[in-house]
Amino acid sequence: MAEGAPSVVVRGGKVVSGGRARRADVALEGGVVAAVGPDLAVPPGAVVLDAGGCLVSAGLVDIHAHLREPGAEEAETVASACRAAALGGFTAVVAMPNTDPPIDSASVVADVRALAAGAPCEVLVAGAITLGRKGERLAPLRELAMLGVRLFTDDGTGVQDGGLLLRALEYAQGLGVVLAEHCEDASLSAGGCMHEGAWSSLLGLPGIPAAAEEAMLARDLALVAQTGAPMHFLHLSTAGSVELFAAARARGLPVTAEVTPHHLALSDAAVAGYDPVFKVNPPLRPEADVEALRRAVAAGTLDAIATDHAPHPPEAKDLPFDQAPPGMLGLETALAVSVNALSGYCSAERVLAKMTAAPAAIAGVSVAGRPAASAQGGPVVAGAAAHLCVFDPAASWTVDPASLASRSANTPFARTTLVGRVRHTVFAGTPVVVDAELVC
Template sequence: MHKLLLKGGLVVDPAAGEIFPADILIEKGKIAAIGQDLEASEGTVIDVGGRLVSPGLIDMHVHFREPGFEAKETIATGSRAAARGGFTAVACMPNTDPVADNRAVISYIRARAEQAGLIKVYPVAALTRGSRGEELTEMADLKEAGAVAFSDDGRPVSSAAVMRRAMQYARMVGLPVISHCEEPTLSAGGVMHEGYMSTVLGLPGIPAAAEEIMVARDIILSEHTGCPLHIAHVSTAGSVRLIREAKARGVPVTAEVTPHHFTLTDRAVAGYNTSAKVNPPLRTEEDVAALKEALADGTIDVIATDHAPHTVEEKDVEFQLAPFGMVGLETAVGLVWTELVIPGVLSPVEAIRKLTVNPARILGLQDGVIRVGADADITIIDPGLTEVVDPSTFASKGRNSPFSGKKLQGLPVATIVRGRLVYDRGLLAVT
């Protein structure tokens, strides 16, 4: 593998909380040197031109749909979308067909990711067989096969007894549980946030309490079992309050928020826009404000996309019949920069921390750092670059984005995985 030299960048070290000018020399897929005025006698030189050189971004919540739903996305197309969005690694959820609840499916996902040859794909295994919430999966076997966490994402575990037992076993094998917090008897039949907008549109609503009751339950079970709990796609002010209180008590709980939940409200559903139909649903301005505050004070550890592609045919139906979900990989960095960094909610270092070291720490990965000897996984971001979102240009098969036509600033311009340039926007001088 040849050498690669990144010249003239501003290196972001989220672990140390620093940004400093430096060159980075990459050899054999690893970072060989970080310093001023580095030279390479051979290989490729990339003039970064003062842009930010970040550890490779990690999205710990994506749906790549393979096996079983390849019309929506494949591991190859999802990997391309991730690379274009600046992500060098993702954790993919197990709600495939068959469900990723056994060694064969986990091995298949890893093999397909290897064939795609672009980014690192870490499988999340199902918590219960078939994600039915009844019988636990073979957790030790799944960990050995390469799973990095357990989740029935997309489906809540209704039984507290099953969830308690799952946490006891997950703690034993040393992996976190990622919880999709939804009380199904409260959310049943709902298609958007329950409130003023659902009344105006005449659509059945999902109350904030449907999420908050399960957040409370799972925090109690985490405290009881000592199992690390990660709460997926937090969407309400009440959930934020529960997580903040639990952290203050020392409960091993972490949480993530999606760009769409800190950007949009339930008003995006106006006109019965199925691209804005997502689970948990888009909430109120008060909820968005609480999520931003939670990002700023560290209550929410991670920004993750919950990238959920669907076919045009599936989404282009009456609102109540459309599936939940929107794509997110290719708009995430721009939304983080436009909605959080530029307005001063997060500093560039804090934003990158929530996209790198924090997800890596939660999943027990060695990724998300820039240091000598580490894998050369790097994302180059241009904080001044702007674009108008056009889903027709996405690398993902999914076009279901509510951000079509939105102007974003702060975009990834190159993605490097294990020392190989897997995405180049064509704006850097490469010699």
């Protein structure tokens, strides 16, 4: 989209960089940031985006989204997910490999990239650690790494066989890639459909104990210590996980971790009405865990906020609770939900850092891994790629599942009023969302 990108001036906002904001306009030219400074002149013919009262940040980067294509196009397509992402302020999303067929071969990587051509955000493809995500044999990690795949995960399940994961960590060293784990010991979570605790006991629903996540996290941290290979931990959800992760970080292990907006915003009490829209994996946890996650984000222990955007069509969520698939939408609400949930814990500027620079670095697409003119995640300075998210922290809106860009409607925030909304999104110099409407 950079070619023929118009001249754009984002005027009147506060530019966020490194967790701080200062009043500045941003001029974009030919797909890169031309200038950042107060009261920039508007060249003739330039598009002016009003950012009065807004935070102007690098475009958001989601390192955890289920685009569902190929295989479940009734739930989402790469195109519909990218429109949802743009509305949510994202200019890059990592496509999780649990598609059908899974992303475990060069051809499926190429397919998904082809589907993303012309989309209003960049799609980065993650590969599976094991063939078919079956946890039996390694996927062709080297071949996919040479195609530019940076993250590998069997997300949806964890790699149950610790010996196999150890081989994967050893084999991947030198490839410049990161293995990402969905921590869930299947022998502890089997049959469960919500967090095991007071609510599951009362509701008579089989539980997933916190230990299912923590046991696998502890095992994986030991494997990282053993190999020195880097690992990323997906959607940590318990106070115990935060503690284990913080200790590993303190020991200097090369580990990163993410948390989802829904685990920061909702507790297991939301399941009380048996609405499967609140069924998700890892499950919503008790308030004490939610509190620990919020504190861990504020303290910097958890690196990134990632959506785990997981669309499901209505018929899949209209089933009895134990039969419905886990997962909830996230892309279009992630920033507002995170800012709202973390209000009183950390600033919106800090939340933006957790959704830009930090995830871009984990995905290998920050300025450390790419030329500035094509990097994601900021900083917003002259010469940087013109990927921007303009967030109005005062705009109040009510989430209407029927009017989302996603093909599915399974948002847990239906009819919730959120304060703060993505006003404009600029991808590669082109405004793709203006005044909260898609223009591409």
